[in-house]
Amino acid sequence: MHEILICKMKNKVGVLNRFTGLLTRRNINIESASINSTPDNKAVVAKFKIRIAESHEREHLKRVISKQIDVLSAEWCDPEKNKESDHTLLSDIEKY
Amino acid sequence: MLARREAKETGEVQELSTGSDVLLEMLKQQNVELIFGYPGGAVLPLYDAVYRQSFNNILVRHEQGAVHAAEGYAKATGKTGVVFVTSGPGATNAVTGIADAMLDSIPLVVFTGQVGCDAIGKDAFQEVDILSMTAPITKQNYQVHDVNSLPATIVEAFTVAISGRPGPVVIDLPKDVASGLPDDFESKQLNVWKKQPVQQKRVVDEGMMLKIREALFKAKKPLILAGGGVIAANAIPELRRFAHRFDLPVVSTLISLGVMPDTDSLFLGMGGMHGSYQANMAFYECDFLLNIGSRFDDRLATNASKFAPHACVAHIDIDDSELGKVITTEFSVAADARDALQWLLTNTEKRPKEEHNMWLQQLNDWEKLHPKHYEEEMGSIKPQAVIEEVGKLTNNDATIVTDVGQHQMWVAQHYPFKRPHQIITSGGLGTMGFGLPAAIGAKLAVPEKEVVLFVGDGGIQMTVEELDVIREYDLNIKIVILNNKTLGMVRQWQDLFYEKRRSQTIFNGQPDFIKLAQAYGIKSLKLPLLHWRETLADVFAKKESAVVEADIPAFEQVYPMIAPGQPNQAMMGVD
Structure with a gap:
């Protein structure tokens, strides 16, 4: 099942590296991602579309991500409500 | 060497502190008395400051030894261990120790040397990307690019290492930062950093604690599993008082041996793969298991799906990502072990001992049936x-x-x-x-x-x-x-x-x-x-x-x- 994870992280070098390492270790692939900095440039908000085989791993993964020093928040959200962002990403890709 | 410059007005030669001097000053402010380390090219400025300031460096013979020695220091005291290693092979030799500290939640701050900022990413001599390598085995890691940000980084690193669930932190220090001249640092300016950022303390979830208390009262065969989190939280007196007030038997993990004296009648020994008979049978038979500060490691809960099959399980841990990770629990509380035990001591009245006398007798019988033993053999030393x-x-x-x-x-x-x-x-x-x-x-x-x-x-x-x-x-x-x-x-x-x-x-x-x-x-x-x-x-x-x-x-x-x-x-x- 596809899941959408929205993370707010500090806008720092290496933050994504640490984040994606947590997914790699659990053999979770990122199927799409969109990342933008906040208006004050202090943080980034990232949306990741990923597939998780076991639903009970959702909560554990969220907690592991949340405890990272540079992660300000992490939340799962309903994939249906985020179709728009997927489409935006696709249209961006098509431009290239 | 110490940087020098001529004062514009007087022409007098002034000696200036480098980034390395600032670093050592910050360590003193963190009450670091000694470091474990091994010099090399990228940490020449750092070791020059060590020499000039006569800082107490224990010169190990291999970088892996430096990290393990710092772990031993930290585990014996509960204080943060500090390590200096050089870049490249010095840093990679330290990796095993850093991973060891991560798995056992040991507070360390490891300074790795790095090539100069201009050379990073150019496959320079003794350059490795130690940040990427250590990301999964550290609580946090940093690479300092501006000598003026060094004090804040060091304070944050020490705070992260010791707070919450302790763990290792790496600070990668490019050579030019270590030898760089910071803005005029007066001692009083450095004092600003003395005050550590306030860590948000977890509040004990009283609703969940009430449920744990209720389950404890209902239990006929209660059991405490006390893990390393009890030691990290300095909650030994509280644990012992709690266990004795309610006559609760206690099992330890390998790491938490010593939470109860071996001679204590309520102590069942270490549980798990090579644990005592009574400890493992207690896991099997108990009807209420209160895990405080243990992560249900697979050497302890050897088959997670069959662990404590008759028990209502409650889990208290400072790290909420441990809750529900291995064992499905009825009650889970993200809290410091000491806070949780203090809550239980304050809010739980003593109940009659005879309520689980049979259980205590059963545990005693198991110990007598299968005490720890070994066969003496003629002609050998066991x-x-x-x-x-x-x-x-x-x-x-x-x-x-x-x-x-x-x-x-x-x-x-x-x-x-x-x-x-x-x-x-x-x-x-x-x-x-x-x-x-x-x-x-x-x-x-x-x-x-x-x-x-x-x-x-x-x-x-x-x-x-x-x-x-x-x-x-x-x-x-x-x-x-x-x-x-x-x-x-x-x-x-x-x-x-x-x-x-x-x-x-x-x-x-x-x-x-x-x-x-x-x-x-x-x-x-x-x-x-x-x-x-x-x-x-x-x-x-x-x-x-x-x-x-x-x-x-x-x-x-x-x-x-x-x-x-x-x-x-x-x-x-x-x-």
Whole structure:
């Protein structure tokens, strides 16, 4: 099942590296991602579309991500409500 | 070298502090008394400041040894251990120790040298991307690009390392930052950083604690599993008071041995793969299990789906990502162990002891039925007997360091621990070679304590070079090599689960450990078969380091043992 994870992280070098390492270790692939900095440039908000085989791993993964020093928040959200962002990403890709 | 410049107005030559000087000043402000390290090209500025400031650096003989020594120091005291290593191979040699500290939640701040900022990413000499390498095995890591941000980074690193669930932090320090000239730092300006950022403290969830209290009252067969989190939270008095007020039996993990004295009637011993019979049977039979500060490691809960099958399980842990990770629990509370125990002590009235007298009697019967034991054999020295004898010679109060393998489990079973911070061992990562450098760190941390290292003939050869540090600093450490001429634990698994195909686990040749120790200038002897106890007593009577080698039976097994994947009650080696 596809899941959408929205993370707010500090806008720092290496933050994504640490984040994606947590997914790699659990053999979770990122199927799409969109990342933008906040208006004050202090943080980034990232949306990741990923597939998780076991639903009970959702909560554990969220907690592991949340405890990272540079992660300000992490939340799962309903994939249906985020179709728009997927489409935006696709249209961006098509431009290239 | 110290940077100099001519003052514009007077022409006078001024000596200026470099980034390295600021770094050492910050360490002093963090109450760091000594560091463990090894110099190299990228940390030349740092070691120049160490020289100029006469900072106490323990010069190890290998970077892995530096990190394990810092771990030993941290585990013996609860303070943060500090390490300096150079870039490239210096940093990669430190990786095993950093991973070890991560798995056992040990607070460390490791400074790795790095090539200058301009050379990063250009495959410069001794350049590696240590940030990427250490990301999964650190709580946090930093690379400092501006010398002026060094103080804030250091304060944050120390705060992160020790707060919440402790762990290692890496600060990668490019050479030009270490030698760079910061803006004018006056001491009073540095004082600004003394004040550490306030850490958000977890509030105990009272609603959930009330439910735990209710379940505890209903239980006929309650059990506490006390893990390393109880020691990290300095919650030993609270745990002991709580257990005794409600007559609750307690099982420890390997890491938390000493949370209850071995002699305490409520202490059932260590649980898990090589745990005591009564501890593992208690897991199976209990109807309420309160886990405080243990992560249900697979060496403890050997089959998660069959663990504590009759129990309502409550889990209290400072790290909420541990809650529900391995075992599905009825009640889980993300809280500091001490806060949670204090809440229970304050809000739970004493109940009559007889409510679970039958349970306490059952536990007592199990212990009598299968006490810890081993067979004495004529013509051999049993490792368990050596460990028990060392217990007697040290009044059960020595700081005990182990390496990894069979001897580690025999120590856990047979040394009568009685206080926290008394066992220093590699639990989560199981790092052979941990013991010798960790013993050095422990002795430097608690010089007033007798420090004894138990190590196998395999593990001693992995970090044997650190014997030179013991000689150099004249450390009174007793090193007991339990020599069975095999990689005993792996051989035991081959015997039990691979039809005795002893692939690469028998050493066909060994160095003469006595001569090897003598080459490092340390007194050494082999225990004689006859009167070995008297010989051991002579060694422990002297206040000097010594290496004692005991030839033990090659094929001695560690029992009880739970085969991997089997439930806790399925113990092998219990008659």
